[in-house]
Amino acid sequence: MSEPISRRRPLLHEARCQTCSLSSLCLPLALELDDVSQFDAIIRRRAPLKKGEPLFRQGDTFTSVFAVRSGSLKQLTTEGGGNDQLTNFYLPSELVGLDGIDEEHYPGSVVALETTTVCEIPFDRLDLLSEELPELRGQLYRSMSKELRDDRRMMRLLSRKTADQRLASFLITLSDRFRRRGYSPYSFRLSMSRADIGNYLGLAVETVSRILSRFQNQNVVAVSGREVNILDMPRLIGLAEEEEADVSSH
Amino acid sequence: MSEPISRRRPLLHEARCQTCSLSSLCLPLALELDDVSQFDAIIRRRAPLKKGEPLFRQGDTFTSVFAVRSGSLKQLTTEGGGNDQLTNFYLPSELVGLDGIDEEHYPGSVVALETTTVCEIPFDRLDLLSEELPELRGQLYRSMSKELRDDRRMMRLLSRKTADQRLASFLITLSDRFRRRGYSPYSFRLSMSRADIGNYLGLAVETVSRILSRFQNQNVVAVSGREVNILDMPRLIGLAEEEEADVSSH
DNA sequence: CGGCTTCTTGATCTCGATCAATCAGCGTGG
DNA sequence: CCACGCTGATTGATCGAGATCAAGAAGCCG
Numbered sequence A, B: 001m002s003e004p005i006s007r008r009r010p011l012l013h014e015a016r017c018q019t020c021s022l023s024s025l026c027l028p029l030a031l032e033l034d035d036v037s038q039f040d041a042i043i044r045r046r047a048p049l050k051k052g053e054p055l056f057r058q059g060d061t062f063t064s065v066f067a068v069r070s071g072s073l074k075q076l077t078t079e080g081g082g083n084d085q086l087t088n089f090y091l092p093s094e095l096v097g098l099d100g101i102d103e104e105h106y107p108g109s110v111v112a113l114e115t116t117t118v119c120e121i122p123f124d125r126l127d128l129l130s131e132e133l134p135e136l137r138g139q140l141y142r143s144m145s146k147e148l149r150d151d152r153r154m155m156r157l158l159s160r161k162t163a164d165q166r167l168a169s170f171l172i173t174l175s176d177r178f179r180r181r182g183y184s185p186y187s188f189r190l191s192m193s194r195a196d197i198g199n200y201l202g203l204a205v206e207t208v209s210r211i212l213s214r215f216q217n218q219n220v221v222a223v224s225g226r227e228v229n230i231l232d233m234p235r236l237i238g239l240a241e242e243e244e245a246d247v248s249s250h
Numbered sequence C: 001c002g003g004c005t006t007c008t009t010g011a012t013c014t015c016g017a018t019c020a021a022t023c024a025g026c027g028t029g030g
Numbered sequence D: 001c002c003a004c005g006c007t008g009a010t011t012g013a014t015c016g017a018g019a020t021c022a023a024g025a026a027g028c029c030g
Helices: A010-014 A033-042 A123-132 A134-160 A163-182 A194-199 A205-217 A233-243 B009-015 B033-042 B121-132 B134-160 B162-179 B195-201 B205-217 B233-241
Strands: A055-056 A064-070 A074-079 A084-090 A109-112 A117-122 A187-189 A220-226 A228-232 B055-058 B064-070 B073-078 B084-090 B109-110 B117-122 B185-191 B221-224 B226-232
Touching: A033 A074, A033 A123, A033 A134, A055 A187, A064 A123, A064 A163, A084 A194, A084 B134, A109 B195, A117 A123, A123 A134, A123 B134, A134 B084, A134 B134, A163 A187, A163 A205, A163 A228, A163 A233, A187 B073, A194 A205, A205 A220, B033 B134, B064 B121, B084 B195, B117 B121, B117 B185, B121 B134, B134 B162, B162 B185, B162 B205, B162 B226, B162 B233, B195 B205
Parallel strands: none
Antiparallel strands: A055 A109, A064 A117, A074 A084, A074 A109, A187 A228, A220 A228, B055 B109, B064 B117, B073 B084, B073 B109, B185 B226, B221 B226
16 A cells, blocks of 8 residues: 555565565575565665665664675774774675674674665564564574584684685685575675785785785686686685695605 | 482582572573573483583584583584694583584584583573573573674684784683683683693694793793783783784883 | 603794785776 | 876785794603
8 A cells, every 4th residue: 555566666665575586595584475574574674885885883782683685795893903803794695793682782893895785674673573483583593503603614714724725715605605696606706805805814915916816827716806717616625625735646 | 399408419409590600691691580490491411521521523413502510611623634623612601502503413522621511401492492581582692692702803813913912812811701700810720721722722832832931921920730820910901902002102 | 650641942944924116997087 | 088196906025923843841640
């Protein structure tokens, strides 16, 4: 009634969970159709963020978690001085803000890397709904659990892997996330700068650049600016693991 | 009634949430007395683990999370080869196993560092109970969120801090956890080896040893084997932050 | 006591940071 | 349409924190 086939707010129209192409990856993934409607009802749509615009800032009051609909974001934590640490990149269908639940504020800023749209999910409503919908609750537990698991992988990367292994792992992880979203795992565009990559991986920008060049010379990837082509995936996987591998082949 | 002042199962008796000294830190922290009983009813007590004994192993089927009652544990993730990464230490009242929820198995082994007792909380029962008890659900969300937050801090430590800062941060974090549990924040015993500390902080054992010696020479701490005394907490905090600090005082 | 493991201390080497200099893109305005 | 200036990316040269290699010392337990 209030919204027939609204042309005035086409974004809002498209932005329903029921018609969202990400629904098989996102929070409502395990819900029945009826339940999806309930979930959809608590979502708030947001105007798209422009590149560099913050979704929220470190210290802002925690109210909601956000599902990325399109684009990408980075999470930054500042601690004294101007010394940022980039702790995460978020791609479509991923959930942002879960680490803010246990205090009244977000522990880091989240900033758009390109034009980005998100769905805002007020946490108090989500919590209440999760009481009625066990599937939703389970999905929420699983999302957080998965993020914990990913964090552990990241710690391993930061404390044990060489620069080469870090870059290779990074590219593989990205590739994998694209593949799961239906994009090519071999050819994609980085939405983050070299500086962002370095910050995230605990490396200097120069090192990132150098290693990408080297990978390129070895015909493992082709890189042109932010455009990446993975030419030899098995080799790249080898580079990411490479346990001081018995390099000798005889 | 069923248990007057049972002498036959003193452990089980003491091991009730209602009388547990950790109840103000543990999962049931936000529950009313009646609700605590419900929670208590799903807990399974466990025989104490001896030093070196695993609570579970990487790959074991996920069934439960565990609350540490006494002692301490370490979490290890093995990835190809024999190259372990120590991703966490667990102290009394902390929750173990949350990162296993979203897959059918635990992503790492958890091993006792000393004689350790835990409460087993079957996750399916916990999930069901969290439907009825919003406070419990909230506490569970908060626990996971806090762990996410701690992980981010750890990533920062691993990718930006020097060896000195890492050691100082480690000691401060431990001190803080002891204080919150009612123990001295200045004097405590490390239940983990130097090798464990190094593995956790991304440093070689030798480096850990060297830096502890240096801290000792600077009268910041007194270390004797695994016994630690923090002599100058403000100084230690300074060492942990030390943003390429303007060392000059004039 | 002897045979472990764990811890400490010293000497050297290496990976990646840092410093420094271009180079490439790209939007802005003349 | 091109010159200008800015930011981001690449490449080279040097340096240093911490790893690794190598010995001892000190617990610890049978």
